[in-house]
Structure formats: C-alpha cells, structure tokens
Amino acid sequence: MSNHVFALRKKIRHWGYDSFAYAVEAKPGVADVRSYRRLFREVKPDDLLIVHFSMGSEVVDQLIKIPARRVLVYHNITPPEFFSGINPHAAAFARLGLRQLARIAPAFELGIGVSEFNRRALAQAGYEETTRVPILLDWEHFAVPPNEAVLARWKGLRSVLLFVGRISPNKRQDDLVRMLAYYRRCIDPEAQLVLVGAFRDQPQFHARVVALIERLGLGGAVHFAGGVEDASLLAYYRAATAFVSLSEHEGFGVPLLEAMRFRLPVVAYNAAAIGETVGAAGVLLQERDLAETAEAAAMVGERTELREALVAAGEKRVLDFDPDKVAERTRQVLGI
Amino acid sequence: MTMGPSDLDAILTEVRARVRKKRESGEYGPDLDAALTLPLPGGRPIFSEELKDPFQALPEVLDEDIAYDPKSRKRYVGPVITVARRTLIGLLRWWLAAITERQERVNQLVARALFDLRDRPTPGLEKRLRKIELWHEDFVAANLHSVYFQARFGGDEPVIRRQSEAFVDLYKGRSRVLDLGSGRGIFLQLLKEHGIGGYGVDLDPRMVAQCREKGLEAHEVDALTHLRQIEAGSVDGLYARHLAEHILPGELVEILRACRRALAPGAPTVFVTPNPKTLTVGAHTFWTDPQHLRPIPPDLFKFYLEVEGFTDVELRTFEPSERRLNEDVPAGPIRENVKLLNETLFGDRDYAVIGHAPK
Numbered sequence: 202m203s204n205h206v207f208a209l210r211k212k213i214r215h216w217g218y219d220s221f222a223y224a225v226e227a228k229p230g231v232a233d234v235r236s237y238r239r240l241f242r243e244v245k246p247d248d249l250l251i252v253h254f255s256m257g258s259e260v261v262d263q264l265i266k267i268p269a270r271r272v273l274v275y276h277n278i279t280p281p282e283f284f285s286g287i288n289p290h291a292a293a294f295a296r297l298g299l300r301q302l303a304r305i306a307p308a309f310e311l312g313i314g315v316s317e318f319n320r321r322a323l324a325q326a327g328y329e330e331t332t333r334v335p336i337l338l339d340w341e342h343f344a345v346p347p348n349e350a351v352l353a354r355w356k357g358l359r360s361v362l363l364f365v366g367r368i369s370p371n372k373r374q375d376d377l378v379r380m381l382a383y384y385r386r387c388i389d390p391e392a393q394l395v396l397v398g399a400f401r402d403q404p405q406f407h408a409r410v411v412a413l414i415e416r417l418g419l420g421g422a423v424h425f426a427g428g429v430e431d432a433s434l435l436a437y438y439r440a441a442t443a444f445v446s447l448s449e450h451e452g453f454g455v456p457l458l459e460a461m462r463f464r465l466p467v468v469a470y471n472a473a474a475i476g477e478t479v480g481a482a483g484v485l486l487q488e489r490d491l492a493e494t495a496e497a498a499a500m501v502g503e504r505t506e507l508r509e510a511l512v513a514a515g516e517k518r519v520l521d522f523d524p525d526k527v528a529e530r531t532r533q534v535l536g537i
Numbered sequence: 538m539t540m541g542p543s544d545l546d547a548i549l550t551e552v553r554a555r556v557r558k559k560r561e562s563g564e565y566g567p568d569l570d571a572a573l574t575l576p577l578p579g580g581r582p583i584f585s586e587e588l589k590d591p592f593q594a595l596p597e598v599l600d601e602d603i604a605y606d607p608k609s610r611k612r613y614v615g616p617v618i619t620v621a622r623r624t625l626i627g628l629l630r631w632w633l634a635a636i637t638e639r640q641e642r643v644n645q646l647v648a649r650a651l652f653d654l655r656d657r658p659t660p661g662l663e664k665r666l667r668k669i670e671l672w673h674e675d676f677v678a679a680n681l682h683s684v685y686f687q688a689r690f691g692g693d694e695p696v697i698r699r700q701s702e703a704f705v706d707l708y709k710g711r712s713r714v715l716d717l718g719s720g721r722g723i724f725l726q727l728l729k730e731h732g733i734g735g736y737g738v739d740l741d742p743r744m745v746a747q748c749r750e751k752g753l754e755a756h757e758v759d760a761l762t763h764l765r766q767i768e769a770g771s772v773d774g775l776y777a778r779h780l781a782e783h784i785l786p787g788e789l790v791e792i793l794r795a796c797r798r799a800l801a802p803g804a805p806t807v808f809v810t811p812n813p814k815t816l817t818v819g820a821h822t823f824w825t826d827p828q829h830l831r832p833i834p835p836d837l838f839k840f841y842l843e844v845e846g847f848t849d850v851e852l853r854t855f856e857p858s859e860r861r862l863n864e865d866v867p868a869g870p871i872r873e874n875v876k877l878l879n880e881t882l883f884g885d886r887d888y889a890v891i892g893h894a895p896k
Contacts, residue, residue, distance in 0.1 A: 285584035370583045382572040387559050405580075412578040449585065484548055491573045492565060496552045507548070 203276065204455075205315075206253055208339035212528045218537065225258050237264070244269050249535065252309075254278075255452070257298030265308035272535060273309045273328070275319045277452025277474070278302065283371040287405050302326045313534065315453045316474035332534050336453050337527045340462065342431050351436035360384065360392035362498055363441035363465065365434070365456035366448060368400035368407045368425070375410050376447040376491060382417050384495040392422065397437055399428035438463035442502035446470060447494060454478045458522055461515030466501035466508055468494060482518035483511065550846070554895075557798070561769050592655065595648050678827035690825055697723050700809070700855065701778065704889065707805040708733050714774035715799075717760045717792075718783075722748035724776055729753065735774070738763045761788065764795035773801045775894075778809040781838070782829045789833075793845040800894035806847060808838065808890050812854055815884035822886070838890045847892035854885035 206222050213220040221243075227234040235243075237260060244250055250269040254261075255276035265271065278299055284292035303326040306312070312328035314320030320333040355361050362381065366372045374396055384392045400407035407425075414423050426437065438444075444460035446469040457478050460467050467483030469475050479485055484497045501508055559565040576582050581601070587594035607626060609618035674680065701724045708714050712734040716724050719737020721744060728735040736754035739745050748755035756763065760780065775796060781789055796806065813819030813832035823832050835852050842850045861883040862875050 280585070282585040282588060283583060286581045286587075287583065370585075375577050375583075379573050379575065383565070383569060386569055386572075387564050409577045409579040413575065416575060416578055417572055481545065484545065486549075490556075492556045492559075493549075493552050496555045497548065500548060500552060500555075510544070 208337040257294045318474035345432045347436035348433040355440035360389040361441045365397040367398045371450040372448040380491040388499045397426040443498040462519045466511040468497045482514040708774045711774040715772045717777035718780040722753045725753040770801045773804045775806040781810045802896040804894040812888040842892040846895035850892035854888040856886040858883035
C-alpha cells in the first residue's frame with residue numbers, strides 16, 4: 202500500500218473527517234489498515250469511497266456496489282507485455298486490471314490521475330470526469346537521521362548510481378546493469394550500482410537479472426538493497442552520485458522527486474509519466490541509449506557546476522509538488 | 538546558474554560527443570556493444586522487447602514448450618494437492634488438448650498470414666511506386682538530353698577552375714579531401730597541382746570515367762551513402778560545389794550529420810551554391826537547371842552548419858553579376874537607391890558557406 206494513502210488519510214483527518222484505510226491485501230507489518238471486507242458494513246451512503254487502483258483484483262466488482270460517493274485514484278497498471286513470459290500471474294492480473302478499469306468507469310463520479318499520463322489513460326478507458334492531482338507526498342517520515350552504516354559503506358565513492366523502485370521488468374533494472382558494463386569499461390572501473398526495491402513480487406525477473414550480472418562479470422558491482430526503511434533510503438540518496446532511471450513505465454515516479462528533494466541529480470529515460478514528473482529538473486533522455494545514459498550519469502556526478510544547477514532545479518521542482526498545495530487541490534476536487 | 542532547455546541540449550550534445558570519441562578510440566568497441574545488448578539469461582526476452590521485432594520473435598514463441606510442474610511443495614498437504622492436480626489434469630486432458638490444438642492451428646495460420654503479407658507485396662504497390670518514380674522523373678526533367686543541356690548551360694571549365702582556386706588554400710597540408718559531386722574533376726585536378734591528396738564521388742558514371750582518365754580518384758556512389766560507409770574521421774577536408782541545390786533540405790541535414798562523423802575534427806568544409814539573395818539568381822538563373830530542387834538562402838545554410846556543430850562558420854559571396862545599373866550618378870538618395878538595387882538584383886551570383894568539422 203502506498204504512502205500516498207496514509208498521507209491522504211492524515212490530511213483528511215486533519216480537516217476534521219473520519220478517515221480509514223482499507224486494503225485487499227496489506228503487506229504484513231503495515232499497522233492500522235483494515236480489511237476490505239469491513240467496507241461492506243462500515244461505509245454509509247453519505248461517505249466518500251476513494252478507490253486507489255493499480256492492479257486487477259477479484260473484489261473490485263464488489264467494491265463498486267457499495268452505496269457511497271465513489272472516486273477512483275489511478276496509479277496506473279503496468280502493461281501486461283512486461284510480465285508476459287516472465288511472470289504469467291502478474292501478466293494475468295495486469296490484463297484483468299485493464300479490463301476492470303474500463304468496466305467500472307460508470308461507477309465513479311470522478312477519475313483522478315496522479316499524472317497527466319494517468320489522467321489520459323482514464324479518459325481513454327471511458328471515465329467521463331477526469332482530473333489530475335499529483336501524489337500527495339509526505340516528507341515527514343524522512344525526518345530521521347540517515348542510516349550511518351549505509352553512509353559509511355557508500356559515501357565518498359567516485360560513482361554510485363542509484364535506482365529506487367520494485368525489481369520489476371517494466372523498471373528495466375536489467376538495462377541498468379548493462380549500462381553499468383559500459384560505465385565500468387569506459388568511465389570508472391570501480392563504479393557501483395545500487396538497486397533499492399523489493400524483489401519479492403518478481404522473483405523470476407530478479408533471478409534473471411542476477412544471472413545477467415554474472416554473465417557480464419559484474420558480480421560485486423551491483424548491490425540489491427531490497428526494500429529498505431526510511432533512514433536507509435535517505436542515506437542512499439545522500440551517498441549516491443546520480444539517480445539513474447531506465448524505467449519504461451511509471452505512473453508517477455515518486456523516487457525521482459525524492460532524489461531531487463535529497464539533492465541527488467537525476468538522469469532518466471523519458472517514458473510514461475517520467476517526463477512530466479522530472480520536468481526540466483533532470484537530464485531527460487529522449488532516446489534509449491545505454492552509453493549515453495552512462496555518460497550523462499557521469500557528467501552530473503563529476504561536474505560540480507552542473508551538479509549544483511541540477512540540484513537547485515530539482516529542489517525547485519519538488520516545490521511544485523508541495524504537499525500543502527496538493528492537499529488543497531485534493532480537497533477541492535473531492536468537494537469536501 | 539539555473540537550468541534551461543538549452544542547457545540540457547548542451548549536456549546531451551556533450552554526452553553524444555563523449556560516446557562518439559570513445560567509439561572512435563576503440564574503447565567502446567563491438568565487445569561492449571555485445572554486452573549492452575546481451576539478452577536476459579534464463580528464458581525468453583521481456584515481451585515488450587519482443588514486440589519491437591515481432592517477426593523475429595514469432596517463430597521462437599510458436600515453438601516454445603510450456604512446462605508445468607504439478608508437484609506441490611507445501612508441507613503435509615503437498616502430496617494430496619499433487620495427487621489432486623494430477624487427477625484433474627488427467628480428467629481434463631482431452632478437453633484441454635482439443636482447445637490447445639485449435640489454438641495451435643489459429644496461431645500457425647495467423648503467423649503464416651503475417652509472414653505472407655510481409656513477403657508478398659501489397660497488390661498495386663508496384664504500380665503506385667512506379668507512379669511516384671515517374672512523378673519524380675518529371676519533377677527534375679530526367680528525360681532531358683543531359684549532353685545537350687550541358688553544352689548549352691553547363692559551366693565553362695576555366696570559370697569553374699577560377700572559382701574553385703579561391704578555396705584551395707583552405708586545404709593546404711591536407712591528405713584526404715573529399716569532393717562531393719566531383720563532376721569533371723576540376724577541383725580534384727587543382728588539389729593535385731597543389732600537392733593536396735583528395736578524391737571525389739559522383740552519381741554520373743561518365744563523370745567518374747572522365748576523372749579516372751585524368752588519373753584522378755573518383756567513385757560512382759551517392760554522397761550520403763559514401764559518407765556513411767567510410768571510416769569515422771577518415772577524411773580531413775570536404776568540398777561540395779553545386780550539390781546542395783540538387784537535394785532536399787532533409788537530405789542536406791543528413792549529409793551534414795554524416796560529415797560530422799566522417800570528417801576529422803577541424804577539417805575544413807566548403808559548400809558552394811547559387812546565391813538566391815541576388816534576385817536575378819533566385820528568380821531566374823537558378824531555375825535554368827530543372828534539376829535544381831530549391832534555392833538555399835545563405836543565412837539558412839550557415840545555420841544548418843552551426844546547428845550541426847561546425848565551427849567558425851562564415852559566408853563568402855563571389856561571381857558578381859555582369860550587368861549592373863550604372864552607379865555613376867550624382868551623390869545622394871539616387872545613388873544610394875541605385876546601389877541598393879544593384880545589391881538586391883545584381884549582387885554576387887554564388888556563395889560559399891565555409892566551416893570546420895566539430896572538434
């Protein structure tokens with residue numbers, strides 16, 4: 202369940218309403234989330250049901266029968282093409298999700314895309330009323346000291362390339378690994394790639410990326426950090442020399458903004474919603490070229506002036522997604 | 538410093554230059570290329586990748602075996618689940634076989650239909666293509682007797698020689714200068730006389746033969762193909778007289794891009810073309826060659842070179858019009874007007890845009 206939901210719940214409670222988070226399948230260890238089954242008895246017709254949608258599910262068709270005002274927040278569904286042949290289970294759910302998205306459209310008074318890319322997808326899926334409201338970021342949970350062990354391990358190295366996101370075929374960690382092969386050959390033989398993100402959901406892809414690393418002789422140069430707590434994540438942002446994304450599908454791309462917020466320059470291939478999130482505050486690559494990606498990542502890490510300019514632009518960019526502004530906009534579109 | 542789109546452009550330009558340099562130095566060679574395109578081990582490529590080249594992927598996917606292991610690894614209940622699955626598979630086998638058999642037939646038919654469509658041209662396509670070719674031939678009067686045309690309108694050899702001589706100094710000390718559209722080899726001859734190494738390319742086999750008779754090196758190939766074929770940085774000077782007006786702007790830009798790769802850094806580059814800023818040229822003499830596609834304003838040509846990274850780009854006009862208004866009139870507005878008219882109507886008839894290959 203995304204932080205977005207909790208940040209939103211916090212805001213709505215702050216405005217003086219009761220607000221609860223329900224999940225079809227909550228990760229173990231996430232406190233204060235109710236089972237979706239309680240929705241059927243707890244929600245009253247005057248209530249507002251905000252459905253966060255990012256994956257097909259058997260229960261969606263039931264949810265839309267709950268009598269209440271219904272609004273859908275679309276985080277986008279990873280196209281099944283990325284999972285086909287690697288994770289048939291994920292592909293099937295993605296396909297189901299896309300079909301459901303269109304089928305349940307009439308049940309919602311409003312479809313909110315967290316990016317313009319998502320809003321367009323909603324409009325195409327048949328949602329009559331659509332609008333864009335960015336993800337509500339909550340910076341407060343980063344108000345912790347960065348993890349010392351992580352800093353000690355990574356800070357001060359010449360090239361530490363960082364990507365944050367679930368290990369998943371659409372995020373193309375495999376291409377980041379290939380890119381590292383160029384980086385170590387042509388730029389810095391000591392360069393390291395840190396991949397932060399859970400690999401629980403895509404064990405098949407993870408195993409194949411590991412095999413690719415072996416095949417390329419990059420063992421020891423790629424570090425899978427797994428899902429990490431905020432203090433470690435903060436430390437990775439602080440210690441890395443560049444945030445590099447070759448992801449081909451993002452509905453929004455929160456880590457891009459986190460990198461900017463924590464003064465890490467961003468180099469990203471422009472796909473899906475990435476361009477609109479990065480804006481002009483990062484090196485946005487229009488062509489998918491691994492060598493160019495590596496050189497761009499090296500440049501932003503090495504050139505102090507360029508780095509400072511990107512960091513300044515990034516910090517300014519983050520202000521465009523200021524939580525208070527987003528909250529106000531949310532309140533406005535929800536009519537509460 | 539604040540970032541703007543132009544800064545990003547500058548970064549990307551430098552990024553590309555870095556990659557190019559590493560390619561040229563051999564640091565970024567075929568072995569690294571192989572690493573960058575190494576397929577993900579352990580199974581089929583990511584399907585979204587295969588979709589980019591479906592014709593290659595299709596036969597492999599059609600032949601793929603689907604493995605299913607009914608064995609459950611759950612503790613205690615595992616063996617029961619395994620037996621249940623095996624039983625179900627046994628019971629459903631013939632029904633599933635019928636479905637998969639039909640699906641297999643559909644897949645094979647669709648694949649065959651697609652490959653046939655790809656390999657067999659669309660009905661009528663040949664005819665439509667021929668029409669476009671004819672249109673193009675008409676557009677440039679390809680049916681004109683070129684020998685007679687040359688005799689009536691073709692440039693005078695001594696004149697061409699005199700014009701070209703003005704540029705020879707730029708190539709002093711160079712060893713491999715390429716003349717694009719070398720024609721009768723007048724410029725190549727000049728280079729030879731000045732001890733400068735050079736060769737030409739031309740589309741017209743008769744022109745190439747003439748050059749060879751004079752002992753000059755020339756190849757029958759079009760400019761763009763040639764520039765893309767030769768080794769990067771293998772040419773240290775470029776001269777193209779009356780070539781640009783025979784091609785479309787997009788091709789000119791492509792040629793400049795190919796030059797950027799083919800030319801050694803700093804190599805002098807000269808393009809000569811009619812000067813449409815002189816109205817008697819732009820409105821009249823330019824069109825006496827039906828193969829001229831469109832005139833190129835000097836400032837635009839200069840921009841083309843600059844934007845492709847050529848340095849110290851300058852314009853040089855020459856070949857003054859023979860007939861001009863008499864400027865020998867009393868000083869004052871009338872003389873100024875006459876001068877202006879002379880400049881506009883009877884200015885220099887050709888110009889050269891001169892630059893140096895990007896470093």
